[in-house]
Amino acid sequence: MSCSRNLKNAIIALLVPFPSIIFYLTFLNHYHSAINTNNTSFSSTLWTWCYHHPLLFANALFFINVNLLFWLIGQFQSSHWMIDPYWTVIPVMLVHYYATHPLAQYDLWRSKIVILLTWVWSIRLTHNYFRRENWQWGAREDWRFTEMSQQYGKQWWWISFFAVYLSQQMFLIGLSLPLYVVHFVNKPLSIMDLVAIVVSLSGIVIAHFADTQLHDFMSRNNKLKELGKPVVPLLDSGLWYYSRHPNYFGEQLWWWGLVVFSWNLGHGWTFVGALVNTLCLAYVTWLVEDKMLKKESRAEAFRLYQKTTSVWIPWFKSFPSQVKNKNA
Structure with missing residues (x-):
């Protein structure tokens, strides 16, 4: 039973970021198609907005894919465990998003250094997380979330959206702002x-x-x-x-x-x-x-x-x- 749950949680965790990845790749495809056909503007207002507002675009993807989707999965599983391993993954996804956005302009060596450091940080923290959890996916949620669920009782189902997810968006997007700056300011090392x-x-x-x-x-x-x-x-x-x-x-x-x-x-x-x-x-x-x-x-x-x-x-x-x- 434990092995089956572990496998199920692993599959869910590996599949859950795909909505953001697919949407962003679709945006890039529309952008490159416009460039190849010498079309200076997108046919869709949505793609135009995504092009001109890279930071807001990142926040929108986070809100829909993490805040809403992770929260819904947490309601079904009665556990908000997934935000913990993704705390170590989201900055890696953000740094690659910033580096590949069409408006990005940066020093190539600084970008490579920051991306490498972000990967090293992520691998270290991810390894520590799974080592602590005995290499299991979703065995338990953060003890602070458990205590809050006991504190708020029946109201926890909606409070968790703000306490667990919306707060994480502010933290992770805020902490990753330097990753944004590195890829949108071009100055020599x-x-x-x-x-x-x-x-x-x-x-x-x-x-x-x-x-x-x-x-x-x-x-x-x-x-x-x-x-x-x-x-x-x-x-x-x-x-x-x-x-x-x-x-x-x-x-x-x-x-x-x-x-x-x-x-x-x-x-x-x-x-x-x-x-x-x-x-x-x-x-x-x-x-x-x-x-x-x-x-x-x-x-x-x-x-x-x-x-x-x-x-x-x-x-x-x-x-x-x-x-x-x-x-x-």
Whole structure:
């Protein structure tokens, strides 16, 4: 039964983006047909709008294909699991959409670098997602969605559209604005592009090692449970020795690195997406830590961990004696 559900969810997840892909390829076909026949305008007002408004076009595809279709599938399955794996896929789809849009004008090398980095980020995060889910499709939804469904009860069916999907559109489109700028501003590479590469790549590497250390820690604890032995209350080694949430820190570095690309191209306003994401992660951090403190088996150890270890940015520990002096 579990294998059958896994296969069904995999098929659904692989097929679900096809409406957007087919519609966009149809648009490109109409555009190239118009160019080949020396027709300076599209025969359809719809295609003309898609041509002149690439960012709005991306939002329209997101709203129909993700917000509406994913939401309907979530209603049928009573689980909004699919937005999690697609969080890692949508930026890849967006960067290729921006790069292939007829109005796109960009430096080819910057485009190749950004596309490659986006793929590396996506593969890392997708691998981490499926590793965490034991390589299953749709085994569970995000625990925050489950808690909200319990909180809102019978009203959750419509609230979920805004809380799970419309909010994700604002986040993902906002975070991906630098990908748009990179492909619609044509300026030669500069030293700031190197800075952007270093920041983005550092974020990917830090997040990878942090998530791998967390996965190994959870795996060891699961084995201890199976053997009937006491588990280790918290992870405080490796990157987690210097930060309570190094995976969140790495993820933020990635998005802020993209902002450096667009800032260098004269569009620093795109920082708004990364800023909103940082504020959101601050709230998620509070939720995760509150959840940790509610577990009696690790509450005391985690309180000490909070006092001695930086929240996000990896830094040297404050030892208990220093903490006492600060509180004195």
